[in-house]
Amino acid sequence: MIETNMIVGRLSYQCDILFRVIDVKEIDGREMAILSGKDYRLVADAPMEDLILISESDRLKKTTEVRSLEEQSFELFRQDIDLIHLAQEYKETSRYRREHDYFQMPGRVLHLDGDPFYLKKCLDLYEKLGVTVNGVHCDEKEMHLRIASLIEQYRPDILVITGHDAYSKAKGKKIDLNAYRHSKYFVETVKEARRKVPNLDQLVIFAGACQSHFESLIFAGANFASSPLRVNIHALDPVYIVAKISFTPFMDRINVWDVLRNTLTGEKGLGGIETKGVLRTGMPFEPSTLEE
Structure with a gap:
C-alpha cells in the first residue's frame, strides 16, 4: 500500500528518479499519487498502479550516486571561491606588499522555496559555503503575493525563487506558459520583485x-533561470549559482559559463545573462575593535 512520505519510483520511467509521495487523491475517478522529486525539483502525478516502493538497498545505491555528484560539485565550487579570495587578497594587498587590513561583505541572499525539505538542504549548503542567507518556505502559488514585503524585510542582494515545476505535454506546447505547473507563478514573482528593484545588478x-519556462523567466527580469531544454534540475543547483555570485566582486562581471560549468545540471537545465558580482571590499579591518 503506497502512502504519503514513502519513497517510490515510476515503472513507466524505469524508476529513473526517486520520488517522495506528498499526497494521494482521486482525479477523474482514478486514485493518483502526487510526487515530489527526492533530489530533483520536479513535481508529478502518477496512477498508483505505476508506482513501486523503492527498497532500502536500491534507495541507498541511488542516494550514494547522487551524493557523490553533490560532493564533486561542492569541491569544484569551493575551489572557485578560494581562487576568487586569493585574487582579491593579491589585489587588496598590492601584490602582498602590505598587511591584510581589509574586510569583505559577500552578498545577502533571500531564498524563497516551495519545498521545505529542499529549503533545509539548501540552507545547510549555504552554511557550508559561508553564504549569508534568509530562507522562507512559501507555496509557489503565493510567492508573487509575498515577495514585495519580503524584499522590504530582508533587503537582499540576491533573490532565489524556486520550488517545484513540471511541463505537461497534454496541456500545450513548450512555448505555452499555461502548460507548466508553476512557471507562471515564478514569472509573476520575478515581475513583482522587479517592480521593487528594477536594476539587474542591484x-x-x-x-x-x-x-x-526559461525564456519567460529571463524576460520577466531574472538574471539566471531554468530550464533551457526543459530538463530536470538538481535541488542544490540554485545554491551553487548564488554562491558564485555572492563571492564575486561587484566590479567584476560573471561569465555565464563560469557559473554553470560546476553545477550538477549544466547548461541544458540552467542559463542566464551577464551579471555583476555582489561582493564588496572595505578597509581598514581592526580585529581588536570587534573583540571589545
Whole structure:
C-alpha cells in the first residue's frame, strides 16, 4: 500500500528518479499519487498502479550516486571561491606588499522555496559555503503575493525563487506558459520583485525549478533561470549559482559559463545573462575593535 512520505519510483520511467509521495487523491475517478522529486525539483502525478516502493538497498545505491555528484560539485565550487579570495587578497594587498587590513561583505541572499525539505538542504549548503542567507518556505502559488514585503524585510542582494515545476505535454506546447505547473507563478514573482528593484545588478535573481519556462523567466527580469531544454534540475543547483555570485566582486562581471560549468545540471537545465558580482571590499579591518 503506497502512502504519503514513502519513497517510490515510476515503472513507466524505469524508476529513473526517486520520488517522495506528498499526497494521494482521486482525479477523474482514478486514485493518483502526487510526487515530489527526492533530489530533483520536479513535481508529478502518477496512477498508483505505476508506482513501486523503492527498497532500502536500491534507495541507498541511488542516494550514494547522487551524493557523490553533490560532493564533486561542492569541491569544484569551493575551489572557485578560494581562487576568487586569493585574487582579491593579491589585489587588496598590492601584490602582498602590505598587511591584510581589509574586510569583505559577500552578498545577502533571500531564498524563497516551495519545498521545505529542499529549503533545509539548501540552507545547510549555504552554511557550508559561508553564504549569508534568509530562507522562507512559501507555496509557489503565493510567492508573487509575498515577495514585495519580503524584499522590504530582508533587503537582499540576491533573490532565489524556486520550488517545484513540471511541463505537461497534454496541456500545450513548450512555448505555452499555461502548460507548466508553476512557471507562471515564478514569472509573476520575478515581475513583482522587479517592480521593487528594477536594476539587474542591484538585485540578482535566480528563478525556476525542473522543466521551467526559461525564456519567460529571463524576460520577466531574472538574471539566471531554468530550464533551457526543459530538463530536470538538481535541488542544490540554485545554491551553487548564488554562491558564485555572492563571492564575486561587484566590479567584476560573471561569465555565464563560469557559473554553470560546476553545477550538477549544466547548461541544458540552467542559463542566464551577464551579471555583476555582489561582493564588496572595505578597509581598514581592526580585529581588536570587534573583540571589545
